[in-house]
Amino acid sequence: MDQQQPARVIGLNEKGDGAVMAAFANQVLYCTANNATVTARIVQGIADVLASDTSNALLERVRSWHGAPLADALPLRVTGGIHALHLQGGEPQLDAIYRGMGSNDEGILRDVILRREAELLPWLDGPPQTNEAGRSSNFIAAMLWLADLGLPPRFECLEIGSSAGINLMLERYGYDLGGVQVGPAVPAMSFKPEWRGPPPPDHPIEIAALRGCDVAPVDLTDPAQALRLKAYIWPEHGIRFERLNAAIRAASERRPDLVKMNAAEFAERCLAEPQAAGTTRMLMHSIVWQYVPEDQQERVTAAMAAACERATPERSLAWVSVEANRATHVHELTVRHWPGGEKPRKLAVAHAHGAFIEWLAI
Numbered sequence: 001m002d003q004q005q006p007a008r009v010i011g012l013n014e015k016g017d018g019a020v021m022a023a024f025a026n027q028v029l030y031c032t033a034n035n036a037t038v039t040a041r042i043v044q045g046i047a048d049v050l051a052s053d054t055s056n057a058l059l060e061r062v063r064s065w066h067g068a069p070l071a072d073a074l075p076l077r078v079t080g081g082i083h084a085l086h087l088q089g090g091e092p093q094l095d096a097i098y099r100g101m102g103s104n105d106e107g108i109l110r111d112v113i114l115r116r117e118a119e120l121l122p123w124l125d126g127p128p129q130t131n132e133a134g135r136s137s138n139f140i141a142a143m144l145w146l147a148d149l150g151l152p153p154r155f156e157c158l159e160i161g162s163s164a165g166i167n168l169m170l171e172r173y174g175y176d177l178g179g180v181q182v183g184p185a186v187p188a189m190s191f192k193p194e195w196r197g198p199p200p201p202d203h204p205i206e207i208a209a210l211r212g213c214d215v216a217p218v219d220l221t222d223p224a225q226a227l228r229l230k231a232y233i234w235p236e237h238g239i240r241f242e243r244l245n246a247a248i249r250a251a252s253e254r255r256p257d258l259v260k261m262n263a264a265e266f267a268e269r270c271l272a273e274p275q276a277a278g279t280t281r282m283l284m285h286s287i288v289w290q291y292v293p294e295d296q297q298e299r300v301t302a303a304m305a306a307a308c309e310r311a312t313p314e315r316s317l318a319w320v321s322v323e324a325n326r327a328t329h330v331h332e333l334t335v336r337h338w339p340g341g342e343k344p345r346k347l348a349v350a351h352a353h354g355a356f357i358e359w360l361a362i
Contacts, residue, residue: 011070012068012071014070015066019069019070020065023074024069025047028040028047030324030326030329034353035355036237037100039236042083043075045108046079050062054110059113062074070290071291072127073128076130077123077124077127081120082112082120083232086098091116093108097109098235126216129216129218129232130163130232132240133191133244133246134351136170137175138333139286139320140205141177142320142347144201145200145201146318146335147203148203149341155206155282156276157209158284159211160283160285160292160300161285161286161288164217164229164251165217165220166247167212167284168212169256171184172187172188173188173190174191178197179195180199180200188249191354196356196357198362210256212266213261213263215260215262217260221251263288264296267283267304272306277315280317281307281316281318283300283319284319285322287323289321290323311338316337316338316339319335321335322334330350331349331350331352332348345361346360347360
């Protein structure tokens with residue numbers, strides 16, 4: 001792939017001729033925009049191998065991908081498998097790339113893909129698990145904003161696509177959001193994202209409950225499953241490994257409330273349950289919606305529509321998301337709330353892993 005050619009803009013659900021290579025090109029841009037230059041090199045190197053006449057089962061499966069490669073995060077599935085080999089120490093030739101050195105990325109990756117085909121193939125079977133504690137700062141900021149609007153400041157949080165449930169432990173973390181302090185005196189980990197713009201409202205909030213689901217939940221206390229999560233961490237962002245280790249310790253002390261269930265079933269079941277007075281029930285998700293099948297998206301949306309009809313000032317409802325805007329390569333914190341706030345409100349744009357939050361809710 002010619003790095004000088006601008007990437008063709010690809011729709012999230014685009015399939016067919018050229019979609020796979022366009023997805024890899026878009027992923028390179030996305031990684032670069034989020035300060036993940038080493039990961040961008042890996043994605044580009046894999047794309048170069050795909051563009052060559054090299055062939056094996058892995059490469060042919062990628063080339064003939066039947067789904068939507070961007071929505072399926074196909075480039076990151078392969079990249080995660082490569083990173084896992086590096087983390088396990090079995091491919092020293094990968095070290096040069098991961099240290100940001102060397103120049104023969106295509107040759108190195110071709111050799112690894114051909115020799116380690118059997119170990120890499122299973123990484124194509126499911127989407128990446130990109131559980132990142134830093135995104136929880138967005139959820140806390142949204143709660144502060146909702147409480148300041150007058151919604152009950154006692155939150156019952158329901159998360160879809162929880163992966164390992166790291167954000168289901170957000171009440172154990174400490175936050176400094178533009179000078180606004182939230183969290184326990186002795187947190188399991190602390191976050192101070194670069195804050196751009198005015199601070200969020202300084203309002204007392206309480207987390208009454210945190211529950212979540214995932215179609216393939218990850219057990220943080222299982223070393224093999226933890227390694228899989230680490231493989232999906234972009235290696236440039238060393239602090240994310242520290243956060244994951246802190247989350248593993250927290251989960252070992254008390255597991256997050258996480259069930260194996262798809263997003264639609266979970267939302268339908270939880271939103272239909274009786275809601276206590278004086279609470280705000282909040283559906284939340286981060287970098288998940290693109291992985292939810294369209295029929296399940298429709299069911300989640302319908303379940304929220306039914307729930308918002310029952311919302312009252314004493315039993316409020318909110319929908320908080322942190323999802324990628326593929327046109328701008330940034331993430332947007334968007335909130336809807338009931339009663340009274342049916343239209344989505346973009347509160348902030350944010351770094352994919354919590355490095356900064358640009359507050360827009362003025």
